[in-house]
Amino acid sequence: MKFNVDGATRGCSGPEGIGGILTNHKREVKVIFSKSIGAADSNLAELLGIMEAIIIFMSSRWRNNQKLVIEYDSSNAVKWINQPHTAPWRMQKWLIQIERMKEKLVGWDVKHVKREANQRADSLANEGVQLQDDILRVYGNDTGDPAQENLDL
Template sequence: MKFSIDGATRGCMELAGIGGILRACSGEAKIIFSKALGEADSNLVEMMAVKKALLIFSTSRWNKNRKLLIENNSSTAVKWTKHPNSASWRMRQLIL
């Protein structure tokens, strides 16, 4: 299954939000989410999107018998998710 996620902000410490869609390998949409976050920076927004996708999938009925691929356009969020020790302690708290 693939979770395509994104975070958006109007600028540094401006209004922000996250969203994502979980699809089966057939392409069928299974879960869609969006959430306003208030004020946040771009790195925090992207990591919050990762966290929300992981939380949703981990509590879904598919978590036992399906693998998850997370698709994100932030190379920083991808790096921090793969290598949590490279992230600041604040960001590490979101993914550990």
């Protein structure tokens, strides 16, 4: 399973949004999310986007039998997830939480992708900047249609 994730901001420490799209090996969309995270800096938004993707995946039926691959267009966030000791101290709290969550997954990987490969997640993150209500849409039955899928939330 692959989660493309992104963060978006309006100005320095302005309103921020995060968004992501989970697809399976057939590139079928399984989950999308978009949400506002209030005012934060862009580095924190990047980590919160990854954290949200892991939380959603951990709440799904795939958590016990699928590896999670997260693709992100922020080289800093990818580096910090893969090498937490390189992150600024103010990000350590979030990285510790992410590390604990990753331990509960069957397998995981965080990869850097070019911005062009992450456009759908970028659109969802930009939408999230202005949202009043979070969007979490789960698709089931391999049809691409929204379904009553239980995420155990």
